[in-house]
Amino acid sequence: MDLALAPLDVQRIRQDFPILSQTVRGRPLVFLDSGASAQKPRQVMDAMRACMETAYANVHRGAYHLSEVATENHEASREAARRFLNAARVEEIILTGGSTSAINLVAHSFGRGMLKPGQRVLVSEMEHHANLVPWQMLRDDGRGIGLGFIRITDAGELDLDSLHAELRKGDVGLVAVTHMSNVLGTVTPAGAIARMAHEHGARVLFDGSQAAVHRRVDVQALDADFYAFTGHKLYGPTGIGVLYAKHELLEAMPPFLGGGDMIETVTLERSTWAAPPARFEAGTPPIIEAAGMKAAIEYVEAIGMEAMEAHERSLVDHAMRVLPEVEGLTLVGSAQDRGGVFSFSLDAAHPHDLSTFVDRRGICIRAGRHCAEPLHERLGLESGSARASFGLYTTHGEIDALAEALREARRFFA
Amino acid sequence: MSDLLELYPPEIRDHARKPRNRRRLECVDATARGDNPLCGDRVEVFLRLEDGRIAEASFLGRGCDVSQASASMLTGAVGGLGSKAALDLSEKVREMARIGTVPDGERFEVLRSLAGAAKFPSRVKCATLAWVTLEAALRGGQEASSE
Ligand SMILES: Cc1ncc(COP(=O)(O)O)c(C=O)c1O
Numbered sequence: 001m002d003l004a005l006a007p008l009d010v011q012r013i014r015q016d017f018p019i020l021s022q023t024v025r026g027r028p029l030v031f032l033d034s035g036a037s038a039q040k041p042r043q044v045m046d047a048m049r050a051c052m053e054t055a056y057a058n059v060h061r062g063a064y065h066l067s068e069v070a071t072e073n074h075e076a077s078r079e080a081a082r083r084f085l086n087a088a089r090v091e092e093i094i095l096t097g098g099s100t101s102a103i104n105l106v107a108h109s110f111g112r113g114m115l116k117p118g119q120r121v122l123v124s125e126m127e128h129h130a131n132l133v134p135w136q137m138l139r140d141d142g143r144g145i146g147l148g149f150i151r152i153t154d155a156g157e158l159d160l161d162s163l164h165a166e167l168r169k170g171d172v173g174l175v176a177v178t179h180m181s182n183v184l185g186t187v188t189p190a191g192a193i194a195r196m197a198h199e200h201g202a203r204v205l206f207d208g209s210q211a212a213v214h215r216r217v218d219v220q221a222l223d224a225d226f227y228a229f230t231g232h233k234l235y236g237p238t239g240i241g242v243l244y245a246k247h248e249l250l251e252a253m254p255p256f257l258g259g260g261d262m263i264e265t266v267t268l269e270r271s272t273w274a275a276p277p278a279r280f281e282a283g284t285p286p287i288i289e290a291a292g293m294k295a296a297i298e299y300v301e302a303i304g305m306e307a308m309e310a311h312e313r314s315l316v317d318h319a320m321r322v323l324p325e326v327e328g329l330t331l332v333g334s335a336q337d338r339g340g341v342f343s344f345s346l347d348a349a350h351p352h353d354l355s356t357f358v359d360r361r362g363i364c365i366r367a368g369r370h371c372a373e374p375l376h377e378r379l380g381l382e383s384g385s386a387r388a389s390f391g392l393y394t395t396h397g398e399i400d401a402l403a404e405a406l407r408e409a410r411r412f413f414a
Numbered sequence: 415m416s417d418l419l420e421l422y423p424p425e426i427r428d429h430a431r432k433p434r435n436r437r438r439l440e441c442v443d444a445t446a447r448g449d450n451p452l453c454g455d456r457v458e459v460f461l462r463l464e465d466g467r468i469a470e471a472s473f474l475g476r477g478c479d480v481s482q483a484s485a486s487m488l489t490g491a492v493g494g495l496g497s498k499a500a501l502d503l504s505e506k507v508r509e510m511a512r513i514g515t516v517p518d519g520e521r522f523e524v525l526r527s528l529a530g531a532a533k534f535p536s537r538v539k540c541a542t543l544a545w546v547t548l549e550a551a552l553r554g555g556q557e558a559s560s561e
């Protein structure tokens with residue numbers, strides 16, 4: 001049977017996630033914060049344990065058997081990431097500490113090494129700080145590289161006219177935008193953005209931290225120059241992520257961090273750089289985490305991205321029905337193309353108070369500005385918002401439980 | 415439900431619903447703004463001093479019930495205190511919100527309702543925001559943060 005075509009058996013999947021069987025004050029744990037970090041299936045934990053129990057040594061260094069096995073396994077993780085993103089070559093996959101370090105790598109090596117004075121980087125108003133602050137730092141370090149902004153519409157979608165107007169100024173070297181907003185759930189039209197950027201001679205980076213968990217990503221079909229995602233949101237461990245970059249770019253880019261493993265030759269005076277990807281992976285890499293991420297990728301591949309997408313669509317449809325029925329609730333954003341992330345406010349209660357209230361019912365939601373302060377300012381949400389985000393283990397019943405708890409909260413705080 | 419009432423006892427809910435002294439003072443001798451950058455909570459504290467004592471206190475702000483109720487209670491609790499006594503009180507309140515033990519003293523009749531925050535570690539900074547802002551104002555600073 002083709003697993004990818006089978007409907008998602010959520011109850012069976014939930015059994016893979018030990019933490020989900022917890023109860024909180026006698027009620028089942030309802031975890032609706034997967035957008036911040038997802039829970040881990042046993043398969044990921046087992047792979048990390050097996051790495052340590054049976055095949056652990058430093059990689060790329062030892063000439064003994066165990067190190068060779070560890071190196072092979074580590075490279076297999078890179079290959080899993082290549083397959084996951086459908087990159088053309090495995091050398092185009094840099095293993096990083098997460099999305100944040102992937103984007104900082106690009107800001108440093110591409111931004112400082114390849115952008116020219118007078119050029120600008122464009123980001124949108126709905127970026128996570130991880131895809132904003134590194135570009136502000138680049139702008140401020142005196143190289144003459146500017147920063148511009150792509151507006152969003154009131155519905156919370158990327159304003160393509162605004163992107164076009166900025167591109168037409170002719171000085172854009174890089175468009176760096178999210179592929180899916182961690183606040184609004186908006187999925188951005190990455191293919192169209194890449195086409196527009198390329199028509200104007202700009203490169204394009206996608207922050208796929210959220211999107212890669214919810215949609216099948218094909219970096220070749222998108223024609224992405226850079227694509228970043230992070231392991232812990234994909235049911236993998238913390239401390240590992242991926243930067244995809246086109247080989248021609250990596251070859252031309254100077255290193256980010258200096259240290260072991262990224263050099264070709266070293267004398268006391270100078271060093272020459274190793275070829276990519278090693279050039280961008282100074283130091284001992286996250287070996288155990290890479291084993292975990294590989295297992296996570298294999299886990300979602302076995303379920304099938306299409307089945308996950310279908311499940312998510314049904315969750316989104318359900319949430320779109322159930323949440324607006326809660327009196328006093330306002331959803332933030334109304335994008336046409338959206339994933340399973342819902343931010344909202346309730347008239348009677350501040351997001352923080354809401355989060356504490358529903359927590360007492362075992363429901364975990366996020367409250368605050370979700371590392372997207374400018375977006376909250378843009379939307380007039382100075383007090384932040386509450387956010388529920390779904391994973392492949394999320395059920396319709398959990399969304400119902402949230403809606404019920406919000407009704408109770410409204411009575412409590414009224 | 416019962417433990418929720420520790421964070422939201424009637425006094426907190428009353429002050430959150432009907433904040434006292436929620437305005438800007440006409441004559442301000444000391445003021446500061448406190449922010450919690452993570453959640454966007456904000457409290458501005460305004461003080462009028464007479465002979466080195468706090469003659470009048472008020473606040474403006476936005477945020478959760480706990481942060482706003484705490485600010486409202488603060489404006490009532492610091493009246494008549496000299497700068498040193500106000501700083502002492504503030505430190506005691508912050509300690510109380512952190513560990514949950516209520517100190518002696520008549521000013522804690524009302525302020526004791528902030529002690530419940532101790533059971534909600536992520537909410538302690540909501541209870542203390544107004545107080546770190548008061549301290550900044552008294553020390554001549556302009557900005558404070560509860561992070
Ligand atoms: C859209 C987006 N970008 C970037 C990040 C940063 O990921 P990490 O903290 O794993 O580096 C996150 C998650 O926090 C995110 O949601």
